[in-house]
Amino acid sequence: MSTSVEPRGWAKAALHVNGWFVYMFFYAPIVLLVIYSFSNSRNVGTWGGFTLDWYRDFFDSSNARGALSNSVKIAIFSTIISVVLGTMAALSLERFTFRGKKVFDALLYLPIIIPDVTMAVMMLLFFGEFFDVLDALFGLGLRKGFWSISISHIAFNISFVSVVVRARLAGMDTDLEEAAIDLYASRWKAFRYVTFPQIVPGIAGGALLAMTLSLDDVVITQFVAGPGWTTLPVYVFGLIRKGVTPLINAVSVTMLVVSMLLVVLSIVAQRVRRSG
Amino acid sequence: MTSAVELSGITKRFGDVVAVDNVDLSIADGEFFAMLGPSGCGKTTTLRLIAGLEFPTEGSLSIFGQEVGTLTPDKRPVNTVFQNYALFPHLTVLENVGFGLKMQGIDKETTRRRSMEMIELVQLDGLAERKPSQMSGGQQQRVALARALVNQPKVLLLDEPLGALDLKLRQEMQLELKKLQRDVGISFVFVTHDQEEALTMSDRIAVMDDGKLLQVATPEEIYERPANRFVADFIGQTNLLEGTVSDSETVILENGVSVRAKNGFSAGTHVAVSLRPERAHIQSQGEFEEGWSHVNGFVETVTYLGNALIYGIKLDWMDLEVREENHPGVELYKPGAEITVSWDPDAISVVSD
Ligand SMILES: Nc1ncnc2c1ncn2[C@@H]1O[C@H](COP(=O)(O)OP(=O)(O)OP(=O)(O)O)[C@@H](O)[C@H]1O
Ligand SMILES: [Mg+2]
Numbered sequence: 001m002s003t004s005v006e007p008r009g010w011a012k013a014a015l016h017v018n019g020w021f022v023y024m025f026f027y028a029p030i031v032l033l034v035i036y037s038f039s040n041s042r043n044v045g046t047w048g049g050f051t052l053d054w055y056r057d058f059f060d061s062s063n064a065r066g067a068l069s070n071s072v073k074i075a076i077f078s079t080i081i082s083v084v085l086g087t088m089a090a091l092s093l094e095r096f097t098f099r100g101k102k103v104f105d106a107l108l109y110l111p112i113i114i115p116d117v118t119m120a121v122m123m124l125l126f127f128g129e130f131f132d133v134l135d136a137l138f139g140l141g142l143r144k145g146f147w148s149i150s151i152s153h154i155a156f157n158i159s160f161v162s163v164v165v166r167a168r169l170a171g172m173d174t175d176l177e178e179a180a181i182d183l184y185a186s187r188w189k190a191f192r193y194v195t196f197p198q199i200v201p202g203i204a205g206g207a208l209l210a211m212t213l214s215l216d217d218v219v220i221t222q223f224v225a226g227p228g229w230t231t232l233p234v235y236v237f238g239l240i241r242k243g244v245t246p247l248i249n250a251v252s253v254t255m256l257v258v259s260m261l262l263v264v265l266s267i268v269a270q271r272v273r274r275s276g
Numbered sequence: 277m278t279s280a281v282e283l284s285g286i287t288k289r290f291g292d293v294v295a296v297d298n299v300d301l302s303i304a305d306g307e308f309f310a311m312l313g314p315s316g317c318g319k320t321t322t323l324r325l326i327a328g329l330e331f332p333t334e335g336s337l338s339i340f341g342q343e344v345g346t347l348t349p350d351k352r353p354v355n356t357v358f359q360n361y362a363l364f365p366h367l368t369v370l371e372n373v374g375f376g377l378k379m380q381g382i383d384k385e386t387t388r389r390r391s392m393e394m395i396e397l398v399q400l401d402g403l404a405e406r407k408p409s410q411m412s413g414g415q416q417q418r419v420a421l422a423r424a425l426v427n428q429p430k431v432l433l434l435d436e437p438l439g440a441l442d443l444k445l446r447q448e449m450q451l452e453l454k455k456l457q458r459d460v461g462i463s464f465v466f467v468t469h470d471q472e473e474a475l476t477m478s479d480r481i482a483v484m485d486d487g488k489l490l491q492v493a494t495p496e497e498i499y500e501r502p503a504n505r506f507v508a509d510f511i512g513q514t515n516l517l518e519g520t521v522s523d524s525e526t527v528i529l530e531n532g533v534s535v536r537a538k539n540g541f542s543a544g545t546h547v548a549v550s551l552r553p554e555r556a557h558i559q560s561q562g563e564f565e566e567g568w569s570h571v572n573g574f575v576e577t578v579t580y581l582g583n584a585l586i587y588g589i590k591l592d593w594m595d596l597e598v599r600e601e602n603h604p605g606v607e608l609y610k611p612g613a614e615i616t617v618s619w620d621p622d623a624i625s626v627v628s629d
Pocket of ligand 2: 319320321435
């Protein structure tokens with residue numbers, strides 16, 4: 001099948017080369033990372049024969065395992081909360097009119113725009129004061145860790161989720177909801193049976209994005225983590241300061257596998273929905 | 277007998293925009309009722325008020341004698357066929373049609389049976405498991421009809437249901453809709469901005485402009501006795517000859533010629549004589565039917581339609597359009613020919629603003 005707008009001759013060849021270059025830029029580092037994570041040499045860049053020692057070290061280290069499980073816990077918890085809140089924000093902005101809507105709209109996207117470091121400092125200040133206040137009022141004795149990191153991740157993830165869900169909502173006719181209501185659905189049922197199934201792909205996309213961002217975040221997490229309680233990326237950063245060993249490669253490959261599993265899961269989930 | 281739908285003094289404002297302006301309207305049970313008017317005149321808004329998707333700013337609205345002004349759509353015995361069908365894309369035809377019954381809590385078995393019957397009625401047998409995206413425009417249209425009718429509404433509201441179809445399909449669906457309406461026997465309130473569609477399908481037509489109801493009457497009445505200049509101009513083709521009323525039998529045209537024109541206006545009123553192109557007749561200059569009104573002019577353009585000829589006529593003070601059926605032996609005039617246009621004084625109407 002060839003059409004008149006398809007490139008021909010040298011243009012076609014150049015396009016192919018370009019394609020391969022792009023793939024190389026994307027995947028060469030990943031392939032190298034995976035290969036060297038099995039290298040039996042303390043030096044990151046030299047090949048010293050095959051070994052699984054670095055993985056064993058990683059899983060033997062209770063610090064590393066702790067960081068991994070912290071990361072996963074925070075990712076799941078912050079994703080659930082930010083998906084619920086972000087979807088609600090998207091719905092209110094797309095479907096309702098209310099006082100101060102424009103201001104709310106603009107403020108909602110602030111976390112996407114402001115630099116991570118700024119956000120991190122803000123969060124640090126906030127938790128310094130906030131936890132003190134809570135402590136003074138209720139004597140909770142909260143320490144920085146799971147809650148401070150989760151709340152920070154929720155804070156920026158709400159914005160990302162609502163952007164994604166809103167794009168989906170905007171592409172959906174309000175006619176459909178009105179048709180549901182005309183067909184005796186209550187507002188809730190119209191959402192449950194018509195709006196929600198329409199925006200599920202947006203919600204899934206938002207959730208995936210939120211989870212990735214949460215698993216990824218270093219800057220903000222580092223500021224609000226507090227002593228003795230870190231996530232995997234922050235732990236990796238700490239390792240680098242002590243000297244770079246292929247242990248880092250092993251940790252990174254583990255993170256990569258976890259992220260890819262998530263993506264595959266979400267694709268499978270969507271397939272099942274469509275055929276079922 | 278109480279009417280199916282009764283609007284009295286209904287006004288709907290959106291901020292500063294008056295979408296529907298003090299409308300009184302009564303639609304009989306079993307009537308095929310068309311709402312006609314140019315874009316933005318308030319047809320959809322009127323329909324949405326009846327459906328309960330909007331609430332009136334003023335006035336009262338009742339359906340079979342029950343005041344429903346601020347009741348939500350689920351408490352009204354009406355259903356809507358939306359402008360772009362608004363079929364649920366993630367549901368099959370069967371699920372789309374059954375949606376209303378399911379929401380009303382009717383059991384699965386009954387829902388399925390009644391939906392299947394309705395799908396059969398609109399001739400979509402065998403397509404029940406399809407998704408809307410796998411159907412043609414005409415088929416989607418039928419699904420939308422089935423989805424509304426399965427709930428056995430007392431009034432069906434249709435917002436430009438044929439607007440998205442091509443001409444041929446449109447004409448087929450016009451006939452089918454009409455037949456369907458006779459079969460189910462309920463009132464159809466039908467919005468369109470196609471005047472031909474309104475004329476061919478409806479028992480009565482409401483003509484709207486700028487939120488106001490200008491005339492409600494049968495197609496014949498609307499065509500033969502338009503209530504005002506706008507209706508005369510909007511429904512069908514017409515020539516508007518400006519003039520002033522001299523007495524109840526006579527109008528003096530702009531060029532000073534008096535023509536016989538029965539009217540109900542007082543002397544001195546500025547009016548227009550509405551002369552339909554097919555009601556005027558051309559002959560060589562100086563010839564005209566006994567007792568007919570006549571003016572002189574010459575042929576400027578001739579458009580050959582096959583079954584008819586459209587003449588563009590130039591008078592001293594204005595242009596006219598005249599349509600002559602293409603009978604065998606009819607005399608053909610060429611551009612430049614000097615002619616007389618004449619008409620039966622009973623075949624015209626007199627309108628004012
Ligand atoms: N929700 C709304 N908010 C503000 N103005 C509105 C709203 N709905 C309708 N209008 C205005 O009310 C007027 C009538 O609109 P309506 O949709 O009833 O027209 P219509 O006769 O159906 O036109 P069309 O033939 O183009 O569908 C228009 O001026 C429109 O801009
Ligand atoms: Mg409309």
